[in-house]
Amino acid sequence: MATIGRPHGVSGRIHVTCHAADPAGLIAYGPLSDANGQQYVLRWCHEGVAEISTVVDGASERIRNRTAVEKLTNTELFIDRSALPPPDEEEFYLADLIGLMAVDAEGKQLGIVSTVHDYGAGTSLEIAREVSGEAALIVPFTQVCVPEIDIVAGRLVVAPPIEVPVIAEDAV
Numbered sequence: 001m002a003t004i005g006r007p008h009g010v011s012g013r014i015h016v017t018c019h020a021a022d023p024a025g026l027i028a029y030g031p032l033s034d035a036n037g038q039q040y041v042l043r044w045c046h047e048g049v050a051e052i053s054t055v056v057d058g059a060s061e062r063i064r065n066r067t068a069v070e071k072l073t074n075t076e077l078f079i080d081r082s083a084l085p086p087p088d089e090e091e092f093y094l095a096d097l098i099g100l101m102a103v104d105a106e107g108k109q110l111g112i113v114s115t116v117h118d119y120g121a122g123t124s125l126e127i128a129r130e131v132s133g134e135a136a137l138i139v140p141f142t143q144v145c146v147p148e149i150d151i152v153a154g155r156l157v158v159a160p161p162i163e164v165p166v167i168a169e170d171a172v
Helices: 025-031 066-070
Strands: 002-008 014-017 041-045 047-056 058-061 101-103 109-118 123-128 137-140 148-150 155-157
Touching: 041 148, 041 155, 101 148, 109 137
Parallel strands: 101 155
Antiparallel strands: 002 014, 014 047, 041 047, 047 058, 101 109, 109 123, 123 137, 148 155
């Protein structure tokens, strides 16, 4: 839902990149967790900058110094999936794509979606190849490259751009 960025000032404030549609609504979900299960509470100071507190035994304690928040840079923050509203019909969360079988237009299996990357310039899918020795396939997550998604069936159709070869590395 968010990623902790660089410190802002010396009093423990941090830059936060929010992946929710409404950054102000992020705090309505309650405590956020990192990949290790540590919980945090944010309090927005102004756009993109927040104070952060750790939650231990149900009590929150604000982190008040720059050195401590520097250690949190690039920490991803998550919420429990059950806290999210269900997607509308014909919609899905990007996390729903992980684990889907990727097939080409003829139905040949290419692999499994292992990661969804979003570095700000556009989303891409990483497809783990099932055949030993084949490199992961990374394709832009666009209508042209991923023309069909069927969450219920557990598959998506991938049409890699010509620049992305779909061959084994050792075949080159």
